[in-house]
Amino acid sequence: MNIHIKGGRLLDPANGLDVAKDVYVCGADVASIGEAPAGFNADRTIDASGLIVCPGLVDLAARLREPGQEYRATLDSETVAAVAGGITSLACPPDTEPPLDEPGLVEMLKYRARSRNLVQVYPVGALTQAFEGRKLTEMSELGEAGCVAFSQGDAPLPDARVLLRAMQYAATIGYPVWLRPQDPNLAAGGVAHDGEVATRLGLPTIPAVAETAAVSTILLLVRETGARVHLCRLSSADAIDMVRQAKSIGLDVSCDVSVNHVHLCDLDIAYFDSNCHLIPPLRGQRDRDAIRAGLLDGTIDAICSDHTPLDDDDKQLPFAEAEPGATGLELLLPLALKWVNETGVSLVDALACLTTAPARLLGLSVGRLDAGARADMCIFDPAMRWRVDSSQLRSQGYNTPFTGHELEGKVLYTIVGGQIVYE
Amino acid sequence: MNRDPQIDSNGKLVHLLSIEGIPRDILISILDTARSFVSVTEREIKKVPLLRGKSVFNLFFEPSTRTRTTFEIAAKRLSADVINLNVGSSSQSKGETLLDTVANLSAMHADMFVVRHSQSGAANLIASNVAPNIHVINAGDGSHAHPTQALLDIFTIRHYKKEFAGLRVAIVGDILHSRVARSQIHALTTLGVSEVRVIAPATLLPSHLSQLGVQVFRNMTEGLRDVDVVIMLRLQNERMNGDLLPSAQEYFKNYGLTPEKLAVADPDAIVMHPGPMNRGVEIDSSVADGRQSVILPQVTFGIAVRMAVMSILAGQSQ
Numbered sequence: 001m002n003i004h005i006k007g008g009r010l011l012d013p014a015n016g017l018d019v020a021k022d023v024y025v026c027g028a029d030v031a032s033i034g035e036a037p038a039g040f041n042a043d044r045t046i047d048a049s050g051l052i053v054c055p056g057l058v059d060l061a062a063r064l065r066e067p068g069q070e071y072r073a074t075l076d077s078e079t080v081a082a083v084a085g086g087i088t089s090l091a092c093p094p095d096t097e098p099p100l101d102e103p104g105l106v107e108m109l110k111y112r113a114r115s116r117n118l119v120q121v122y123p124v125g126a127l128t129q130a131f132e133g134r135k136l137t138e139m140s141e142l143g144e145a146g147c148v149a150f151s152q153g154d155a156p157l158p159d160a161r162v163l164l165r166a167m168q169y170a171a172t173i174g175y176p177v178w179l180r181p182q183d184p185n186l187a188a189g190g191v192a193h194d195g196e197v198a199t200r201l202g203l204p205t206i207p208a209v210a211e212t213a214a215v216s217t218i219l220l221l222v223r224e225t226g227a228r229v230h231l232c233r234l235s236s237a238d239a240i241d242m243v244r245q246a247k248s249i250g251l252d253v254s255c256d257v258s259v260n261h262v263h264l265c266d267l268d269i270a271y272f273d274s275n276c277h278l279i280p281p282l283r284g285q286r287d288r289d290a291i292r293a294g295l296l297d298g299t300i301d302a303i304c305s306d307h308t309p310l311d312d313d314d315k316q317l318p319f320a321e322a323e324p325g326a327t328g329l330e331l332l333l334p335l336a337l338k339w340v341n342e343t344g345v346s347l348v349d350a351l352a353c354l355t356t357a358p359a360r361l362l363g364l365s366v367g368r369l370d371a372g373a374r375a376d377m378c379i380f381d382p383a384m385r386w387r388v389d390s391s392q393l394r395s396q397g398y399n400t401p402f403t404g405h406e407l408e409g410k411v412l413y414t415i416v417g418g419q420i421v422y423e
Numbered sequence: 424m425n426r427d428p429q430i431d432s433n434g435k436l437v438h439l440l441s442i443e444g445i446p447r448d449i450l451i452s453i454l455d456t457a458r459s460f461v462s463v464t465e466r467e468i469k470k471v472p473l474l475r476g477k478s479v480f481n482l483f484f485e486p487s488t489r490t491r492t493t494f495e496i497a498a499k500r501l502s503a504d505v506i507n508l509n510v511g512s513s514s515q516s517k518g519e520t521l522l523d524t525v526a527n528l529s530a531m532h533a534d535m536f537v538v539r540h541s542q543s544g545a546a547n548l549i550a551s552n553v554a555p556n557i558h559v560i561n562a563g564d565g566s567h568a569h570p571t572q573a574l575l576d577i578f579t580i581r582h583y584k585k586e587f588a589g590l591r592v593a594i595v596g597d598i599l600h601s602r603v604a605r606s607q608i609h610a611l612t613t614l615g616v617s618e619v620r621v622i623a624p625a626t627l628l629p630s631h632l633s634q635l636g637v638q639v640f641r642n643m644t645e646g647l648r649d650v651d652v653v654i655m656l657r658l659q660n661e662r663m664n665g666d667l668l669p670s671a672q673e674y675f676k677n678y679g680l681t682p683e684k685l686a687v688a689d690p691d692a693i694v695m696h697p698g699p700m701n702r703g704v705e706i707d708s709s710v711a712d713g714r715q716s717v718i719l720p721q722v723t724f725g726i727a728v729r730m731a732v733m734s735i736l737a738g739q740s741q
Binding site for chain 1: 428522542551552564565566602629632634
């Protein structure tokens with residue numbers, strides 16, 4: 001199909017472009033920008049005046065809940081939610097039931113996701129069998145089945161010896177290791193940041209040192225092994241500082257944050273709002289400021305949704321007993337725009353954290369919008385206001401700390417491989 | 424859940440969940456009301472009809488004999504019907520959720536729930552989900568709050584010391600896990616006590632205590648110097664030897680209240696304990712039973728304070 005996207009504001013972070021230009025899509029690819037290619041006949045013209053046209057978002061962490069947790073969400077519901085959020089590629093963590101530690105599970109997931117023909121799904125494989133932290137998974141086999149990286153998800157990190165060997169092995173066969181840094185002993189039993197809020201509410205804590213102790217170990221092991229490591233969901237100012245220093249001495253590490261942590265801090269827990277029970281815990285205002293600073297100076301590479309669909313039964317419990325996590329696929333873009341509006345960061349730079357940077361971390365050529373690029377695109381109205389509530393969200397999980405908030409920015413069209421998959 | 428659920432839009436107390444957030448004038452009115460009930464509890468016929476026809480459900484998800492009994496006595500002296508439920512041993516173990524249990528009991532036309540739960544925030548969750556005519560009293564949730572205990576403590580302090588201004592109060596022991604300590608701190612700072620001190624080893628202190636307006640002491644003798652009130656906290660058995668403390672003996676040596684340590688406090692200092700006491704662990708028997716101890720009067724006042732809270736919540740104070 002030939003699509004003419006007319007009159008929009010084109011944002012291409014990969015090329016630093018923010019211009020008013022038309023986009024012409026031929027088949028699966030972008031045929032040209034600005035001028036129609038010779039002999040172009042549009043089958044479909046999209047009037048994008050007043051709208052922003054950008055590469056489709058690439059989300060580094062979205063739980064689709066298959067296999068094993070279909071009562072919480074399904075590929076059907078979540079792939080629709082993804083494209084409704086303008087997301088065209090996503091990585092799903094291995095924390096399914098069972099975890100993605102066998103090639104057959106990964107192949108099935110890839111097959112079932114492909115048959116939906118919506119968002120591109122890139123599974124992250126389990127780093128150790130059954131997340132037990134003892135035996136390595138068959139990373140070569142899992143890689144051939146479609147895994148793009150290996151991770152413990154939110155399961156406890158293995159001890160330092162197993163971690164060292166897992167990193168050596170992954171480096172041998174050329175895969176990155178994605179780790180959410182948290183010392184399992186220092187975090188044991190905790191549910192909230194060790195700050196004034198947890199002190200007042202009497203909640204068991206996960207101190208920031210649980211994160212920095214793990215970052216410190218991981219960075220030393222990166223130096224030792226030369227493995228490519230991506231640190232997932234950093235939450236503390238000190239950990240971000242450590243990554244900043246590591247990058248400054250040339251260590252090959254990258255990191256991301258969840259979009260929730262760009263906006264919220266432990267004060268938002270208020271009177272035990274279990275929607276604010278997240279992993280990692282929401283930390284102090286100083287930490288949230290450090291996350292924003294880290295995004296600005298490039299220490300933090302990407303922002304992800306950390307999408308975790310849960311049902312009401314998971315959340316309507318005392319804070320510590322509630323399941324951690326929040327829905328995010330459809331909030332990723334509007335919450336990034338909220339960050340733009342609040343801080344004055346440029347839209348191109350903000351979108352880079354949602355498109356070009358995560359695409360690079362996944363080793364994908366998407367996340368750009370120039371002639372010859374794959375036509376994965378998102379077209380959104382940056383000014384459209386909407387209120388977050390369950391009736392507005394397509395994800396089966398609608399619990400989020402932002403319930404009831406009014407946000408700006410709504411996706412109107414999502415195009416994957418030249419096909420309009422959402423409008 | 425961004426508004427304090429215990430105070431309605433007119434500033435009226437509708438639940439008692441935590442001392443934090445309750446204005447000084449409401450605390451004082453609870454104490455004044457409690458004072459009027461003390462005489463009731465001393466009469467031949469210890470009953471007033473203020474809650475006649477009301478049903479109070481004691482909903483204890485965590486075992487407790489003493490607190491449940493004092494609530495039961497308080498409700499009965501107000502002429503309420505009292506239903507005791509030890510939920511820990513029934514529906515919850517059959518898999519029913521907390522809110523389902525509450526919904527079922529609400530359908531039995533409860534007027535008031537008195538809730539004890541092992542999780543911080545459980546009473547808040549219930550209060551946020553009950554019908555508007557039902558009142559919730561937190562009888563202890565996790566490490567968060569135990570507001571009626573703090574109220575009876577400040578009632579006791581007021582009884583013996585008359586004024587809060589100018590007082591130095593020390594709270595000694597396991598602050599980290601103590602809902603009692605958190606509620607006491609909020610009550611004492613709200614009432615304008617000059618100095619609230621906490622005394623404990625670092626392993627039993629939450630990290631950001633000084634932001635609650637208290638002074639932290641690691642050394643008991645320094646912390647007790649010239650105080651007017653000493654509040655000892657119970658040390659749970661499971662915390663006595665492990666990675667928090669090496670032994671009960673060593674704890675007693677450093678933090679147990681002995682006559683020698685008490686000697687540095689003001690000579691008229693009173694000694695309090697929320698009970699049940701571990702004699703020889705946090706307090707020496709000669710202090711617990713001594714001249715300065717007001718531990719038993721605390722229990723007596725506890726009934727009057729709980730009567731006051733129930734009658735105020737039900738809009739039926741004398």
